[in-house]
Amino acid sequence: MSKVVVGIDLGGTNIKTALVSTEKKVLSKNSRPSNADKGPDAVMDAMAEAVEDLMKETGTARADVLACGIGAPGPMNWQTGVVYSPPNLPGWENVPLAQLMYQRLSIPCFVDNDANVACYGEYWLGAGQGTQSMAVFTLGTGVGGGIVVFGELLRGIDGTAAELGHLKVQRDGRRCGCGGLGCLEAYASVTGMVRTAQEHLDENPDSLLYKQFHDQPDNITGKDLTDAANKGDAFACWVHEETATWLGLGIASLINLQNPERIVLCGGMIAAGDLLFDPVRRVARENAFPVPAKRCEIVPAGLGSDSGVIGAAGCAWTRLESGEDGGADPNSAY
Ligand SMILES: [Zn+2]
Structure with a gap:
């Protein structure tokens, strides 16, 4: 045995x-x-x-x-x-x-x-296999992160490293679950994406989402947004683009910091597919230095929800x- x-x-x-x-x-x-x-x-x-x-x-x-x-x-x-x-x-x-x-x-x-083990799973048996330097963003209710450098998790002196959801992307921005302001998680999580839709719903009375949810904006879910975008709803597409822009900016900073071979995106939000990945890749490439930006692939999880x-x-x-x-x-x- x-x-x-x-x-x-x-x-x-x-x-x-x-x-x-x-x-x-x-x-x-x-x-x-x-x-x-x-x-x-x-x-x-x-x-x-x-x-x-x-x-x-x-x-x-x-x-x-x-x-x-x-x-x-x-x-x-x-x-x-x-x-x-x-x-x-x-x-x-x-x-x-x-x-x-x-x-x-x-x-x-x-x-x-939990985010570190998800990162290690993708490094070990998932979409990060074969690399020496990679990172993971888990995109769910919050945004988790993990970084592998030279085949080992980057842990930091107190074990608190790689809190990628709390990269600051906006001065005096939205309040984050951690108590801070302007963290990536407040914009690039499913919760952040829904909040972006809620904040701009009334400005888009022609959208499918407005028709469905203007009486009950609290009921909007990430899946509703992706479904509407897949039906061609312009406002829902814009919400994905906006969310991907915040995420792309966070990723660009990480690319400049780490020079990784691959960044793996995990979690419920990656069901949005190209709606998310295309603008994330574009924004990351436009905002990181050319050499590490060219090196780094941005790919979906290889282990699904088992990372x-x-x-x-x-x-x-x-x-x-x-x-x-x-x-x-x-x-x-x-
Ligand atoms: Zn935070």
């Missing part, structure tokens, strides 16, 4: 789990509700159960599971595996997640930031190989 690593993508709504062989094949995966409202113990029990189920289903012995990686929402200390107080996990307060999962599973457990769960497994494996104990020492969290 070949050895395997487990990846877990811990979100506020769902827990995704995958078993990945050391030959980098995804052997099996599953998804279940995280029941986040029941607090940390219930969530950790559900994660442990999901791992046990995968092992049973694939006939994998515990001794063949080398490590378990968990991509969790920050803020956290990735080295000690302590998760501080993520906004979408109610009741979590300095939870020593790596240690507590080690106690449940008797398998070395490694915790990393995080596969990357969590990849991160755990890498950290195990570098000699970390994965929560085996109960004192290491404190």
Whole structure:
């Protein structure tokens, strides 16, 4: 029996789990509700159960599971595996997640930031394969980021690096979820895109969106905007162009900073396809220096919505190989 690593993508709504062989094949995966409202113990029990189920289903012995990686929402200390107080996990307060999962599973457990593991997944098995230097933007309710330089995640001295959603793109701009003003996330997330549509809806009474939503602009979703743009609605196309412009400006700054080979866009928003990618590529090219702009490809995720769960497994494996104990020492969290 070949050895395997487990990846877990811990979100506020769902827990995704995958078993990945050391030959980098995804052997099996599953998804279940995280029941986040029941607090940390219930969530950790559900994660442990999901791992046990995968092992049973694939006939994998515990001794063949080398490590378990968990991509969790920050803020956290990735080295000690302590998760501080993520906004979408109610009741979590300095939870020593790596240690507590080690106690449940008797398998070395490694915790990393969810956007970083998504980046590592794309680097390891997705659209970033074969590069040495790449970055990921996850475009959903917020904007997450991860950077790989010379084959390793860029973590920063406190482990907080690569918060690409909080690049400042506008002085005194929109209020961001982080409390700051003018962050990329406030413009280039799905939430930011919807807000752009809401702010300009009344100026566009001829648009499909106005007809559909002028009484209830709060109901507009990212999918509504993309659907309307695909039907040729000029206002919806403009909203995509505007959103892509903000994102392209953020990407141009990253290209000048990092000189990456590839930038991978993940998350729900990439369903917009060329409506998003064409203007993003154009704006990034126009605003970055020519040499790194020419070098850098901007591409969609290769692993769909599995970047995080596969990357969590990849991160755990890498950290195990570098000699970390994965929560085996109960004192290491404190
Ligand atoms: Zn921010």
